[in-house]
Amino acid sequence: MGMTMTQKILAAHAGLEKVEAGQLISAKLDIVLGNDITTPVAVREFEKAGFDRVFDRDKVVIVLDHFVPNKDIKAAQQSKTCREFACTHCVSHFYDVGKMGIEHALLPEQGIVTAGDCIIGADSHTCTYGALGAFSTGVGSTDMAAGMAAGTAWFKVPSAIRFNLTGQLAPNCSGKDVILTIIGRIGVDGALYKSMEFTGSGVRTLSMDDRLCICNMAIEAGAKNGIFPVDAVTMAYLEGRSKRKPVVFAADEDAAYEKVIEINLSEIVPVVAKPHLPENTCPAAALHDIRIDQVVIGSCTNGRLEDMEAAWRILNGKKIADGVRCIIIPGTMQILRECVERGWYTAFIDAGAVVSTPTCGPCLGGYMGVLAEGERCISTTNRNFVGRMGHTRSEVYLASPQTAAASALAGYICEAE
Amino acid sequence: MYTQGKAFKYADNVDTDVIIPARYLNTPDAKELSLHCMEDIDADFVKRVSKGDVIVAGWNFGCGSSREHAPLVIKTCGTGCVIAKSFARIFYRNAINIGLPILECEQAAAEIGAGDEVKVNFDTGEIKDLTTGKSYQAQPFPQFIQHIITSGGLLNSLKESSNMKESYTKDV
Numbered sequence: 001m002g003m004t005m006t007q008k009i010l011a012a013h014a015g016l017e018k019v020e021a022g023q024l025i026s027a028k029l030d031i032v033l034g035n036d037i038t039t040p041v042a043v044r045e046f047e048k049a050g051f052d053r054v055f056d057r058d059k060v061v062i063v064l065d066h067f068v069p070n071k072d073i074k075a076a077q078q079s080k081t082c083r084e085f086a087c088t089h090c091v092s093h094f095y096d097v098g099k100m101g102i103e104h105a106l107l108p109e110q111g112i113v114t115a116g117d118c119i120i121g122a123d124s125h126t127c128t129y130g131a132l133g134a135f136s137t138g139v140g141s142t143d144m145a146a147g148m149a150a151g152t153a154w155f156k157v158p159s160a161i162r163f164n165l166t167g168q169l170a171p172n173c174s175g176k177d178v179i180l181t182i183i184g185r186i187g188v189d190g191a192l193y194k195s196m197e198f199t200g201s202g203v204r205t206l207s208m209d210d211r212l213c214i215c216n217m218a219i220e221a222g223a224k225n226g227i228f229p230v231d232a233v234t235m236a237y238l239e240g241r242s243k244r245k246p247v248v249f250a251a252d253e254d255a256a257y258e259k260v261i262e263i264n265l266s267e268i269v270p271v272v273a274k275p276h277l278p279e280n281t282c283p284a285a286a287l288h289d290i291r292i293d294q295v296v297i298g299s300c301t302n303g304r305l306e307d308m309e310a311a312w313r314i315l316n317g318k319k320i321a322d323g324v325r326c327i328i329i330p331g332t333m334q335i336l337r338e339c340v341e342r343g344w345y346t347a348f349i350d351a352g353a354v355v356s357t358p359t360c361g362p363c364l365g366g367y368m369g370v371l372a373e374g375e376r377c378i379s380t381t382n383r384n385f386v387g388r389m390g391h392t393r394s395e396v397y398l399a400s401p402q403t404a405a406a407s408a409l410a411g412y413i414c415e416a417e
Numbered sequence: 418m419y420t421q422g423k424a425f426k427y428a429d430n431v432d433t434d435v436i437i438p439a440r441y442l443n444t445p446d447a448k449e450l451s452l453h454c455m456e457d458i459d460a461d462f463v464k465r466v467s468k469g470d471v472i473v474a475g476w477n478f479g480c481g482s483s484r485e486h487a488p489l490v491i492k493t494c495g496t497g498c499v500i501a502k503s504f505a506r507i508f509y510r511n512a513i514n515i516g517l518p519i520l521e522c523e524q525a526a527a528e529i530g531a532g533d534e535v536k537v538n539f540d541t542g543e544i545k546d547l548t549t550g551k552s553y554q555a556q557p558f559p560q561f562i563q564h565i566i567t568s569g570g571l572l573n574s575l576k577e578s579s580n581m582k583e584s585y586t587k588d589v
Contacts, residue, residue: 024561040445041485049572074443124483124507140485140511146571188430189477193506224506364439385432387457
């Protein structure tokens with residue numbers, strides 16, 4: 001029996017000819033990532049255990065993105081801890097205010113992660129980089145500390161579910177509608193401990209931004225990782241960007257999958273996940289009676305250039321509905337700059353939106369858009385748990401940038417035309 | 418090793434945002450964080466929990482964010498163990514790495530009632546509901562994971578392994 005794409009990457013990094021599902025392995029890491037929330041805990045564990053240097057200063061990445069520019073004194077202390085650690089250990093990839101971005105938008109953009117990599121990050125959405133043909137998964141701070149010290153991590157080799165994508169998305173749909181549809185179908189633990197491997201003729205019709213969005217939310221189905229095959233779209237994206245040479249892995253023809261799920265992209269419609277689980281999906285068209293107080297367009301799921309463009313196409317020359325607050329957050333400084341240069345920034349302001357520098361802020365109810373009791377938000381972020389964006393009696397509806405922007409104009413949930 | 422205490426019962430998909438809301442994540446201090454343990458799902462938990470108590474939950478416990486603060490606050494509150502039908506994978510890793518005992522046992526998670534007195538033996542995986550008199554058997558950990566636990570967590574086990582010495586002497 002052959003290996004899945006994920007298993008092949010893991011085998012190569014464990015120095016093994018072959019691995020199989022369930023096997024425990026120790027794998028060499030190409031990148032170890034942390035942010036301003038998880039790194040301070042990792043630093044404390046790293047130092048408590050008596051380690052005095054990182055395994056490779058070029059392979060440790062620290063991004064301040066959750067609470068920066070700092071929202072309060074305690075958050076500032078956490079950033080300071082990260083800054084001092086990065087300085088002490090001469091960490092090459094340390095991203096502070098001014099050059100930071102939301103980590104999972106930033107690392108692919110800057111070419112820090114590439115095809116064939118084995119990556120851990122102390123952030124659950126580290127699974128994003130599977131879009132580039134890498135094995136990438138979220139871990140906690142102690143795993144990050146161990147990874148920084150040894151350059152290795154232990155894994156239980158996952159089995160996989162194969163998603164066979166066919167057809168092509170309608171213009172008012174995006175990768176977000178694909179992944180929400182899938183989570184709605186299999187549930188929030190539908191891929192628990194497993195890989196989600198996306199294959200099929202539909203793959204080539206998906207842009208890199210769509211693929212990054214789809215892999216980003218693999219964790220919302222409980223998955224260990226999501227992964228796309230490397231094709232011309234991947235190579236075009238990595239060209240001139242990747243700091244290391246991409247390594248292409250492909251699943252064996254006789255690879256074993258737990259099941260195969262068929263997804264016809266042509267049949268996908270704009271969908272929304274209702275409170276309080278990402279699996280509570282329904283067509284946006286069925287929610288026209290749901291009025292909204294706030295709209296958030298951004299995050300590691302949907303803060304990329306295509307997401308900003310989708311929002312601009314809908315908001316340009318229009319006005320956001322009275323009583324609706326619309327917050328737009330480009331994912332990186334480079335994307336923010338593009339928004340300025342292309343005139344989208346001005347168009348957002350003219351429509352009545354506010355535009356922030358990159359931050360995870362509102363997605364996790366940190367700052368920059370926290371909800372009051374009884375308030376409702378449609379958001380392009382990734383979680384709609386109880387209290388996720390603020391008060392425990394506030395509500396978050398998850399959607400694509402197209403749906404969120406169209407809803408901002410209408411004042412209630414609706415799909416883009 | 419064992420724990421004994423009363424059961425706190427929760428449903429499926431208890432996420433790390435309700436275990437420790439992100440609004441408190443501006444500090445890595447476990448004691449301070451633990452004052453808000455389970456706050457958004459059970460505001461009285463911190464007031465009612467005593468050392469050795471047991472959290473009993475449904476499927477996919479600990480889903481969502483990778484924040485290690487979640488198992489850390491549960492442990493710091495004095496909770497002796499979490500029993501669930503299943504755990505989200507990052508929470509599972511984190512709990513092992515920091516030394517919070519967790520057990521997967523579908524039947525125990527379904528049948529143990531809120532407030533029941535429960536005794537859990539970690540060496541054998543036996544769960545006893547002293548209130549009902551029923552016993553359950555949880556899956557024991559694989560040996561590799563038992564080694565992490567007996568070493569006192571991932572970093573200690575790492576320091577013990579020869580693998581570590583190799584990578585540590587690598588010229589950086």
